Amino acid sequence: MTLPQDHLMDGALIRYIAPPEVGNVIASMGRTEDMAFSPDYKWLVITGFKKNKLYFFSTNIRQNDNMRSIDIRKYSVISSKGIIQPHGIAFLDNEHILIANRGGIVNIFKVPAELGNNAEIDLEPVGRIKSDFRCRVKAPGSIAVVKTDFGSYRVLAANNYIHTITSHKVDLVHGIKVRNERVLIRKELDIPDGLCVSRDRKWVAVSNHSTGTVLIYKLNLDLNRRTPPCGVLEGIVCPHAVRFSKDGDLLFVVDSASAYFHIYKSTNGDWSSTRKPFKTIRILTDDMFIDGRYNAQEGGIKGLDINFRDNILAVTSEHLPLAFYDVDEFLRMPTVQVDEEIAEKSRERDYEIARM
Numbered sequence: 001m002t003l004p005q006d007h008l009m010d011g012a013l014i015r016y017i018a019p020p021e022v023g024n025v026i027a028s029m030g031r032t033e034d035m036a037f038s039p040d041y042k043w044l045v046i047t048g049f050k051k052n053k054l055y056f057f058s059t060n061i062r063q064n065d066n067m068r069s070i071d072i073r074k075y076s077v078i079s080s081k082g083i084i085q086p087h088g089i090a091f092l093d094n095e096h097i098l099i100a101n102r103g104g105i106v107n108i109f110k111v112p113a114e115l116g117n118n119a120e121i122d123l124e125p126v127g128r129i130k131s132d133f134r135c136r137v138k139a140p141g142s143i144a145v146v147k148t149d150f151g152s153y154r155v156l157a158a159n160n161y162i163h164t165i166t167s168h169k170v171d172l173v174h175g176i177k178v179r180n181e182r183v184l185i186r187k188e189l190d191i192p193d194g195l196c197v198s199r200d201r202k203w204v205a206v207s208n209h210s211t212g213t214v215l216i217y218k219l220n221l222d223l224n225r226r227t228p229p230c231g232v233l234e235g236i237v238c239p240h241a242v243r244f245s246k247d248g249d250l251l252f253v254v255d256s257a258s259a260y261f262h263i264y265k266s267t268n269g270d271w272s273s274t275r276k277p278f279k280t281i282r283i284l285t286d287d288m289f290i291d292g293r294y295n296a297q298e299g300g301i302k303g304l305d306i307n308f309r310d311n312i313l314a315v316t317s318e319h320l321p322l323a324f325y326d327v328d329e330f331l332r333m334p335t336v337q338v339d340e341e342i343a344e345k346s347r348e349r350d351y352e353i354a355r356m
Helices: 020-027 286-292 327-332 339-355
Strands: 013-017 032-037 043-048 053-058 060-064 067-071 075-079 086-093 096-101 106-110 119-122 127-129 140-149 152-159 164-171 177-185 192-197 203-208 213-218 231-233 239-244 250-255 260-265 273-275 279-282 303-307 312-316 323-326
Touching (some): 020 053, 043 086, 043 303, 053 086, 096 140, 127 164, 127 177, 164 192, 239 303, 312 327, 323 327
Parallel strands (some): 013 067, 032 303, 086 140, 231 273
Antiparallel strands (some): 013 323, 032 043, 043 053, 053 075, 060 067, 096 106, 106 127, 164 177, 192 203, 213 231, 239 250, 260 279, 312 323
16 A cells, blocks of 8 residues: 655655555554654654554565665554653664653653554553652653663653753663753753754754744753753744754754755854754645644644664654655755745744734
8 A cells, every 4th residue: 555645755755655554554643743763773653642642663675676665564553541642752772762741751661572563552651751859851842862871871851831951861771760860951942842962962953942943052061051052043933853964964854834844054063053944845735734734833744753774764744644755865855945934934923822
């Protein structure tokens, strides 16, 4: 079963093929938010925000002549009392996954052995990241993971409505141990909606929903709640998911309030200063965008992740539930000039936020 996919991006699109049963699951996810490839790239998981579920899909790359496709034959739907408005998602390793619940806290789940059974699985959390005297965890919307040692991880959590990024330690060596560290970032945050750490661990990118900017902070020992961003990326309505390229020279940004996808370029790896998009690409059709635009902050793409091994970029939204692109071809897509449209939609965003 080949599902309807993004014809605007035919030059970069990698089509996926799924049996009817799997295709029906993809089509029924409803409102999606974040997505993540497993570290071994065997699985792609998507958060079902309104249905309080996680959707795991197998991703097998097929090469025929000069064409690639993705075979999705297996899936599992994860439900749990510990999944409440799931928004952000990140893997610790191939066996453990973090879920940031807008309606709760950050829960840790063990990936079930029966994953890929083409059925629903009910799970219980095996660990939790929650508030204590060091920092509050409230309505977390996005998470990023940095491996610090064998079985040890630093987890950053974006707490949407208290406007903070908090830092936590998770250790998997002797059971599951969680320790809160501190509020790492607060300065200039206003609904931090997306979060990513560069692979060289030098930079943190935070999508700032209410201001239509992505804020860049240097990830060093001096970073604290009073540290201002060193870089600001402009030209977006409501930035959502963000991902650095493999070499850290580019930043990919999806916009939840427009039909466009933005790419920013550093100066030889330095993200300091204010920047406009290096390239803006139209990724949604008018129908896809209008169908999802029930307010001035919605309608666009929500989730984004990159498979660095196979050079594949994936996106998700309610009306484009799943699409894959070749990264190199994606970067060759023609740019569009949308400054006036972005400015108009930004005014609509500001008016709506002011009335809330």
